[in-house]
Amino acid sequence: MNRRSPLRRKLVSFGYGVFYRIPPRWRHRLVKTVTARYSVGSVVLIFDSEATGPERILLLRQPPGRGWTLPAGLLERREAPIDAACREAAEETGIQLTPDQVTPAVPNAMVHHTGHWVDMVFTARVPASTTRTSVDGAEVWEARWHAVDDLPVLTPATARLLGHYGIGPEAYRDQTGATR
Numbered sequence: 578m579n580r581r582s583p584l585r586r587k588l589v590s591f592g593y594g595v596f597y598r599i600p601p602r603w604r605h606r607l608v609k610t611v612t613a614r615y616s617v618g619s620v621v622l623i624f625d626s627e628a629t630g631p632e633r634i635l636l637l638r639q640p641p642g643r644g645w646t647l648p649a650g651l652l653e654r655r656e657a658p659i660d661a662a663c664r665e666a667a668e669e670t671g672i673q674l675t676p677d678q679v680t681p682a683v684p685n686a687m688v689h690h691t692g693h694w695v696d697m698v699f700t701a702r703v704p705a706s707t708t709r710t711s712v713d714g715a716e717v718w719e720a721r722w723h724a725v726d727d728l729p730v731l732t733p734a735t736a737r738l739l740g741h742y743g744i745g746p747e748a749y750r751d752q753t754g755a756t757r
Contacts, residue, residue: 614693615688615693615694615695616651616693616694616695617651617652617658617694617695617697618649618650618651618652618661618694618695618696618697619649619650619652619658619659619661619662619665619696619697619698619699620647620648620649620662620665620687620696620697620698620699620738621647621648621649621662621663621665621666621674621679621698621699621700621701622634622647622682622698622699622700622701622739622742623635623648623666623670623672623674623700623701623702623703624700624701624702624703625702625703625704625705625722626702626703626704626705627704627705627706628705628724630724631724631725631726631727632724632725633705633722633723633724633725634722634723634725634728634744635647635648635670635672635705635710635720635721635722635723636720636721636722636723636728636729636731636735637669637670637712637717637718637719637720638717638718638719638720638721639716639717639718640715640716640718642718643730643732644729644730644731644732644733644735644736645723645728645729645730645731645732645735646731646732646734646735647735647738647739648662648665648666648669648670649665649669649696650664650665650668650669652697658697658699659676659679659681659697659699660676661697662674662679662697662699662701663675663676663678663679666701668716669712669716669717669720670710670711670712670717670720671709671710671711671712671720672703672708672710674701674703678701678702678703679699679700679701680699680700680701681697681698681699681700682698682699682700682742684698684741685697685698685699686698687738687741689734692734696738698738698742705722725744725745728744728745728746731745731746
């Protein structure tokens with residue numbers, strides 16, 4: 578059942594009639610001007626493949642150093658998200674990943690409506706004992722492995738993102754206390 582008033586239906590119909598009379602090029606520009614724009618980035622959760630106890634994840638301390646974060650960054654023009662994840666891992670941690678070592682996390686896309694960005698999230702597993710990290714000291718101060726059940730203070734965005742994967746202080750817990 579249509580709940581719109583007859584006047585509203587006429588106004589909407591009139592608006593669409595005017596909109597579709599605008600030349601396509603101008604119409605496209607108008608839509609781009611008034612619709613939300615999102616930045617797209619890639620995040621990679623790098624886990625220690627040798628962890629015998631609780632899982633361990635690689636976290637970064639970046640300026641201004643108020644919390645730990647994950648290897649992440651914006652996509653370059655025409656760059657595939659999985660390639661961006663590999664590039665960011667190399668730039669920020671020194672770990673050289675190839676696309677076949679990286680798998681999409683589930684869920685793969687995290688939409689941050691308040692900041693107007695989308696994170697494409699990937700996971701990778703590497704042996705911490707033989708994987709050397711190197712940081713530049715400017716963009717990243719420190720890279721360190723942390724047990725997922727004993728994480729340091731995280732940035733709010735990192736805590737929220739990890740929470741979607743059942744990790745950290747904002748992990749979703751059901752009524753029995755188990756994380757999803």
